[in-house]
Amino acid sequence: MSDTPELVIAFGTVVNSFGRRHAHVVVREGRIDQLVDASEPVPPATRVIDAAGKLVIPGGVDGHCHVAQVTGRFRTLDDYRTTSTAALWGGTTTIIDFGIPRDAQETPLEAVLHKKELARDSRCDVALHGSVVSWDETVPWQLEQLAAEGVRSVKMYTTNRGSTMADGDTILKVMREMVRLDGLTYIHAEHDPIIADCTQQHADDGRIGIQHLHRTRPELAEEISVKETLAMAEYTKAPVYFVHQSTPGAVDLVTEARRQGQEAYSETCPHYITLDDTVYGSAMPEWYACCPPMRSPQTVAELKDRLAAGAIHTVASDHSCYDLSQKRERSDDIRAMPHGLPGVETRMPVTFTAMMDAARGCEARVEDFVEVFAAGPARINALPRKGSITPGFDADLVIFDPAEERTVAGNALHMGTDFSPFDGRKLTGWPAVVVSAGRVVLDSDGFHDPGPVGRFVPRDGFREHQAANTSDRTPAAQATS
Numbered sequence: 001m002s003d004t005p006e007l008v009i010a011f012g013t014v015v016n017s018f019g020r021r022h023a024h025v026v027v028r029e030g031r032i033d034q035l036v037d038a039s040e041p042v043p044p045a046t047r048v049i050d051a052a053g054k055l056v057i058p059g060g061v062d063g064h065c066h067v068a069q070v071t072g073r074f075r076t077l078d079d080y081r082t083t084s085t086a087a088l089w090g091g092t093t094t095i096i097d098f099g100i101p102r103d104a105q106e107t108p109l110e111a112v113l114h115k116k117e118l119a120r121d122s123r124c125d126v127a128l129h130g131s132v133v134s135w136d137e138t139v140p141w142q143l144e145q146l147a148a149e150g151v152r153s154v155k156m157y158t159t160n161r162g163s164t165m166a167d168g169d170t171i172l173k174v175m176r177e178m179v180r181l182d183g184l185t186y187i188h189a190e191h192d193p194i195i196a197d198c199t200q201q202h203a204d205d206g207r208i209g210i211q212h213l214h215r216t217r218p219e220l221a222e223e224i225s226v227k228e229t230l231a232m233a234e235y236t237k238a239p240v241y242f243v244h245q246s247t248p249g250a251v252d253l254v255t256e257a258r259r260q261g262q263e264a265y266s267e268t269c270p271h272y273i274t275l276d277d278t279v280y281g282s283a284m285p286e287w288y289a290c291c292p293p294m295r296s297p298q299t300v301a302e303l304k305d306r307l308a309a310g311a312i313h314t315v316a317s318d319h320s321c322y323d324l325s326q327k328r329e330r331s332d333d334i335r336a337m338p339h340g341l342p343g344v345e346t347r348m349p350v351t352f353t354a355m356m357d358a359a360r361g362c363e364a365r366v367e368d369f370v371e372v373f374a375a376g377p378a379r380i381n382a383l384p385r386k387g388s389i390t391p392g393f394d395a396d397l398v399i400f401d402p403a404e405e406r407t408v409a410g411n412a413l414h415m416g417t418d419f420s421p422f423d424g425r426k427l428t429g430w431p432a433v434v435v436s437a438g439r440v441v442l443d444s445d446g447f448h449d450p451g452p453v454g455r456f457v458p459r460d461g462f463r464e465h466q467a468a469n470t471s472d473r474t475p476a477a478q479a480t481s
Helices: 078-088 110-121 139-148 168-180 192-204 210-216 217-235 248-257 277-281 295-307 323-327 347-355 366-380 463-466
Strands: 007-016 019-028 029-037 046-049 057-058 060-063 092-098 125-131 153-158 185-190 240-242 262-269 397-407 426-436 439-443
Touching: 007 397, 007 426, 019 366, 046 439, 057 366, 057 463, 060 347, 060 366, 078 092, 078 110, 078 426, 078 439, 092 110, 092 192, 092 426, 110 125, 110 139, 139 240, 139 397, 153 168, 168 185, 168 217, 185 217, 192 210, 192 217, 210 277, 217 248, 248 262, 248 295, 262 295, 295 347, 347 366, 347 397
Parallel strands: 007 046, 007 057, 060 092, 092 125, 125 153, 153 185, 185 240, 240 262
Antiparallel strands: 007 019, 019 029, 057 397, 397 426, 426 439
């Protein structure tokens, strides 16, 4: 075997969440071998890519994707090949999918093992979350088996009665088990009784089409559910992660809990910091069918302020790849239509554009973007060797020009659907070169399909990983794994 590294990315500005430096990044056998100061000669390599004038950041980690998702009689149109390819086009090199039981007969363990088998076709690395809908005496054993598989988080829904909703007893018991197993509890927080009642009132009034979605799921429902869940997490001492937070009030509740010593985290999505509820009055409101729905312009502005201030820990796509024919089939009744938006490919430019929006005083450092795009999701989800350009870490790298502007064309994307909620929007910060596990998969010549080489990534224990990585924002914390 040759001692010559396979790849050197030369003369770039390497940006981690903890700082930046001008350096040559040396890649050997799929990992970052060393960083050489850019004032030194370029080390010899099989391939050298000149990144002068560009930023080099860690490959993105999208902690919230739904691949080949089944919702009632609807199934998303993607598979792992499609979604992982789109992720790489968008600068994301690791996705975390969910093993959610498809019906009452499928167990949490079976759901994860099914997804793990499907993931063999992935082009990028994959980790998984489990999910529990109802408690029975086998759940502790199943969660032990998931932990042994490297699946160290479990998602539960506080809404969607009759399908994915877990009741309070189940949530509390699972939290206790996740503490025992050193795991992380994921929560979709919306107060089901409020949503059910509000939705029924709108249905009784004949206002149940997609144009009324935002009125059926009030901000209060999200915030009350966050408050209740934080109380259970405090009681059980469970670390808790809230997916797709859409209101500043929900984020503030997590912030206050953290001040009181709780291990709690806020995630938001690109659409909640970019789009507001006026989209439901547009000519194509079905483009924006998701739960929670888009919020008022004021709420969106305040949520973006929270992101710029560092109160939000990750930005994830919540990728769900339905197409317009599926959306439109029951757009007359939001209770029957599939919800979810495609977004794994556009997460980078939408988030970067929002965070760099200096016009509203929300200008942020690129380091802050790297934190929510890659470093934070990797650290919080206890992914070994991800989220940092550090010797010993996986060679997942993105070269991009923060000034490059493109207009989104939904039909030119690669997510397996026929629309994007960001269609026609001008966004900055697109990937020019993407390296996944040391392989150049995207460059000026286009996409180079690496084949089904994506690896399943077993995760560390949550608190074990946090203790070993007390701050990804300091170089000293980046011990070689």
